[in-house]
Amino acid sequence: MPTITFLGGTDTVTGSKFLLASDGASLLVDCGLFQGPSEMRRLNWEDPAFEAGLPDEVLLTHAHIDHSGYLPRLVGHYRFAGPVRATAATVDLLGVMLPDSARLQEETAAYANKKGYSRHRPALPLYTEEDARRALDLLVSAPYHDWFAVPGGRARLSVAGHILGSAHAEVEAGGRRVVFSGDVGRWDIPVLKNPEPPTGADLLLIESTYGGRRHEAKADPDGMLAAAVEKAVRRKGIMVIPAFSVGRAQEILYRLRGLEEAGRIPRLPVYLDSPMAIDATELYRRHHEEHDFEMDAIEDAGKAPLRPAHLHMTRTVEESKRLNDLDPPAVIVSASGMATGGRVVHHLKRRLPFRQNLVTFVGYQAEGTLGRSLVDGAQTVHIHGEEIEVRAEVTMLDAFSAHADEEELLRWVAEAAPRRIALIHGEPEGREALARALSGVFSGEVLLPARGGTIEV
Ligand SMILES: [Zn+2]
Numbered sequence: 162m163p164t165i166t167f168l169g170g171t172d173t174v175t176g177s178k179f180l181l182a183s184d185g186a187s188l189l190v191d192c193g194l195f196q197g198p199s200e201m202r203r204l205n206w207e208d209p210a211f212e213a214g215l216p217d218e219v220l221l222t223h224a225h226i227d228h229s230g231y232l233p234r235l236v237g238h239y240r241f242a243g244p245v246r247a248t249a250a251t252v253d254l255l256g257v258m259l260p261d262s263a264r265l266q267e268e269t270a271a272y273a274n275k276k277g278y279s280r281h282r283p284a285l286p287l288y289t290e291e292d293a294r295r296a297l298d299l300l301v302s303a304p305y306h307d308w309f310a311v312p313g314g315r316a317r318l319s320v321a322g323h324i325l326g327s328a329h330a331e332v333e334a335g336g337r338r339v340v341f342s343g344d345v346g347r348w349d350i351p352v353l354k355n356p357e358p359p360t361g362a363d364l365l366l367i368e369s370t371y372g373g374r375r376h377e378a379k380a381d382p383d384g385m386l387a388a389a390v391e392k393a394v395r396r397k398g399i400m401v402i403p404a405f406s407v408g409r410a411q412e413i414l415y416r417l418r419g420l421e422e423a424g425r426i427p428r429l430p431v432y433l434d435s436p437m438a439i440d441a442t443e444l445y446r447r448h449h450e451e452h453d454f455e456m457d458a459i460e461d462a463g464k465a466p467l468r469p470a471h472l473h474m475t476r477t478v479e480e481s482k483r484l485n486d487l488d489p490p491a492v493i494v495s496a497s498g499m500a501t502g503g504r505v506v507h508h509l510k511r512r513l514p515f516r517q518n519l520v521t522f523v524g525y526q527a528e529g530t531l532g533r534s535l536v537d538g539a540q541t542v543h544i545h546g547e548e549i550e551v552r553a554e555v556t557m558l559d560a561f562s563a564h565a566d567e568e569e570l571l572r573w574v575a576e577a578a579p580r581r582i583a584l585i586h587g588e589p590e591g592r593e594a595l596a597r598a599l600s601g602v603f604s605g606e607v608l609l610p611a612r613g614g615t616i617e618v
Contacts, residue, residue, distance in 0.1 A: 373594025
């Protein structure tokens with residue numbers, strides 16, 4: 162009987178790792194990093210089940226670091242050398258994201274050594290850029306929709322609609338079928354195709370990030386974005402949009418172009434100021450197999466769907482610094498999305514003290530981040546050791562999300578029609594809420610596995 166061991170991503174939304182073992186063969190589905198508070202990040206240093214033996218292969222649902230970012234550790238520390246399968250777009254995105262994650266690990270260790278606050282001397286990075294490069298060498302691209310061999314059986318991927326390259330994974334092993342939802346995307350959002358739930362699982366592992374929550378039904382992202390841009394134009398201000406480099410930045414560019422074409426906003430200078438977002442935008446453009454009907458239609462008409470009329474991509478630090486002297490009105494899209502680091506922090510420092518400017522958040526702001534303080538209405542914030550007055554208008558457009566909400570998750574489950582369900586990848590509250598919601602519509606068993614636990618499929 163095949164078994165699944167839950168190595169992470171159970172009662173948290175990070176560290177997704179699920180080990181499927183069957184007839185002496187083993188497949189690790191997702192290889193995510195624990196992120197967030199220090200007690201969570203510490204789990205990355207604990208020796209998980211890999212001490213006892215490495216998986217034969219790894220299969221990744223998508224490139225987000227909470228699903229892929231442990232891979233360089235598995236390669237660097239544990240000497241994993243097997244194939245790592247993922248969609249072609251995920252393979253390309255990882256080429257940008259894993260080295261970036263490694264640089265962050267190395268910077269964090271260097272900073273701890275400089276400040277002398279690490280208990281370990283010297284503080285070591287969880288992994289290095291060299292480890293990330295070696296992990297990239299193991300990547301093998303897998304198709305959507307066609308079966309391919311994996312240890313102990315076979316697997317196939319379907320569209321998840323969450324970020325570029327994101328997939329649901331269906332694995333058959335030991336006469337059983339297991340479906341791994343990965344992160345479930347949304348129906349009818351720009352650029353990407355709709356989710357395609359695989360059907361007929363003996364066991365479904367489904368994420369529960371948005372259990373108990375509903376996206377605003379009447380939310381109109383285009384209308385909200387247009388209104389914010391209009392304000393910046395009227396006030397002759399600079400609009401700063403902190404956005405995640407992969408996914409949200411591209412959605413913003415797509416919507417701005419569409420609004421310009423429809424004559425709903427003027428054609429302003431738009432600056433994409435994040436090297437990773439620039440690289441990701443190129444991958445979003447290039448991977449035609451990922452595009453939805455509307456995206457194709459715009460391209461077929463000879464237009465560039467991700468290019469507002471006056472788009473400038475600022476790759477170098479010098480170009481980025483020059484944005485300090487920008488003539489308003491203009492829009493700056495920059496990372497990170499929660500303003501926890503990256504170039505957007507410099508733009509906030511420069512733009513927050515002036516009333517004519519707008520700071521527009523377009524994604525979830527976690528507790529304890531600069532983004533959250535601003536959204537919560539802070540009058541002053543500390544940036545780079547300086548106290549900065551907040552006079553710009555700060556708004557949160559909560560019409561944007563890359564995760565299915567509870568209603569959409571239930572719709573996904575209804576289409577997938579599994580025999581049993583294990584709820585994963587959610588805070589305890591979200592998981593329990595989704596379990597309650599499922600009890601009304603699903604008659605099979607619903608499991609809430611714990612980290613380290615093993616179940617039979
Ligand atoms: Zn994700």
